Amino acid sequence: MFLDALKSGPVRALGTMSGTSLDGVDAAFVVTDGAAIFGFGGHAYRPYEAEERAILHAALGRWEGLAAAAEIVERAHLEILSGMTGADLVGFHGQTTAHDPGGRGTCQIGDGRRLAHALDCPVAWDFRSADVAAGGQGAPLAPFFHHACARYVGADAPLAFLNLGGVGNISWVDPRVASPAAPDACAAFDTGPANAPLNDLMRQRRGRDLDAGGALAAEGRADDEVLSRLARSNFFGRLPPKSLDRDEFAWLGGAVADLSDADAAATLTEAVALSVALGMDHLPTPPERILVTGGGRHNPVMMAALARRLDCPVAAVEAVGLDGDMLEAQAFAYLAVRVARGWPISAPATTGVPVPTGGGLLSWPGDALEMARRARSG
Ligand SMILES: Nc1ncnc2c1ncn2[C@@H]1O[C@H](COP(=O)(O)OP(=O)(O)OP(=O)(O)O)[C@@H](O)[C@H]1O
Numbered sequence: 001m002f003l004d005a006l007k008s009g010p011v012r013a014l015g016t017m018s019g020t021s022l023d024g025v026d027a028a029f030v031v032t033d034g035a036a037i038f039g040f041g042g043h044a045y046r047p048y049e050a051e052e053r054a055i056l057h058a059a060l061g062r063w064e065g066l067a068a069a070a071e072i073v074e075r076a077h078l079e080i081l082s083g084m085t086g087a088d089l090v091g092f093h094g095q096t097t098a099h100d101p102g103g104r105g106t107c108q109i110g111d112g113r114r115l116a117h118a119l120d121c122p123v124a125w126d127f128r129s130a131d132v133a134a135g136g137q138g139a140p141l142a143p144f145f146h147h148a149c150a151r152y153v154g155a156d157a158p159l160a161f162l163n164l165g166g167v168g169n170i171s172w173v174d175p176r177v178a179s180p181a182a183p184d185a186c187a188a189f190d191t192g193p194a195n196a197p198l199n200d201l202m203r204q205r206r207g208r209d210l211d212a213g214g215a216l217a218a219e220g221r222a223d224d225e226v227l228s229r230l231a232r233s234n235f236f237g238r239l240p241p242k243s244l245d246r247d248e249f250a251w252l253g254g255a256v257a258d259l260s261d262a263d264a265a266a267t268l269t270e271a272v273a274l275s276v277a278l279g280m281d282h283l284p285t286p287p288e289r290i291l292v293t294g295g296g297r298h299n300p301v302m303m304a305a306l307a308r309r310l311d312c313p314v315a316a317v318e319a320v321g322l323d324g325d326m327l328e329a330q331a332f333a334y335l336a337v338r339v340a341r342g343w344p345i346s347a348p349a350t351t352g353v354p355v356p357t358g359g360g361l362l363s364w365p366g367d368a369l370e371m372a373r374r375a376r377s378g
């Protein structure tokens with residue numbers, strides 16, 4: 001069985017990600033023992049349909065009344081995962097609808113017990129709640145995986161992974177340190193807004209999901225006043241660890257309201273690079289280079305702005321043979337194995353949790369039956 005396989009070495013873990021940009025579900029295999037990565041496997045993507053996306057959008061910022069959204073998340077995951085056979089364990093990220101680690105906590109939807117039952121496979125899920133309950137930010141959680149990636153690709157000096165999804169986050173990792181939970185192995189934080197404000201602008205003004213290829217931003221000029229206002233935001237002066245809710249920089253939408261479509265897109269694109277640049281001083285040492293992952297790396301205007309504003313080389317993660325469309329799904333495959341082993345998935349320098357902390361729930365195929373039996377008898 002799975003636990004025996006885990007004792008004897010690497011397993012095939014299948015991770016999923018449904019991120020803040022709400023475009024769809026990514027799923028990807030990683031072969032790992034929860035420490036080292038031994039290889040990557042197949043992957044798949046299941047976009048949310050327009051109707052599903054509308055319901056998920058309406059769920060953002062909400063803490064209750066989320067049954068319809070949770071059902072969509074579970075159904076979409078079930079569809080994609082049932083077509084991917086051979087997993088020993090699934091790492092189900094679910095969907096964050098609201099995130100306020102210093103206040104109400106974090107709201108994660110999607111029930112891993114149902115998936116475990118339907119897929120007949122153990123499922124690790126609800127990765128963030130325990131970290132928040134222990135006083136951490138609950139995010140970012142990818143740093144331990146990024147650390148393993150740096151070792152997998154043979155890096156021999158500190159480098160940084162910059163994820164540009166809806167929100168931006170950066171992991172500084174030192175591959176010379178063996179354990180990701182060691183104090184000097186990783187440092188991470190959310191950098192600020194990434195594609196979320198730009199996507200929202202495109203939806204409102206152009207009825208599109210994104211500024212494909214940065215085409216609209218390329219026609220415009222970034223507005224210095226809006227960028228200066230952004231730079232004055234308290235968020236950038238705050239020391240890490242720190243994490244963001246998707247819509248914490250939603251005011252940017254109002255700030256560009258009087259600009260032309262192209263200038264507004266150019267400003268929101270430049271805002272991403274500016275936010276990252278403002279975070280660089282918070283890294284322990286200058287990284288050898290920054291490897292960009294997530295959808296933002298497909299936007300050449302955003303990538304050019306980063307290259308212009310940062311003092312170190314910037315490249316997409318493909319430069320070291322990784323897959324930037326799947327890295328987050330792979331992260332939750334890797335973290336699932338750590339959850340199953342009872343190993344930490346976060347540390348003081350990644351989420352601000354007081355000590356390296358495990359977390360995540362592990363559900364087995366029988367758990368949903370037990371849950372239903374209890375509900376009937378109770
Ligand atoms: N070809 C492209 N041109 C411009 N932007 C793109 C392109 N492809 C993707 N993007 C941007 O990347 C976004 C998706 O990024 P990604 O899948 O990394 O986000 P996510 O995982 O949902 O978010 P997060 O990492 O914040 O949870 C899209 O919504 C879009 O804004």
Ligand SMILES: CC(=O)N[C@H]1[C@@H]2OC[C@@H](O2)[C@@H](O)[C@@H]1O[C@H](C)C(=O)O
Pocket residue numbers: 019020096099106138139140141142143163165166167168169190243244328
């Ligand atoms: C609360 C939450 O879901 N945060 C996400 C979000 O999307 C990007 C950024 O904000 C990051 O903090 C995190 O996801 C990545 C995968 C992480 O935990 O590393």
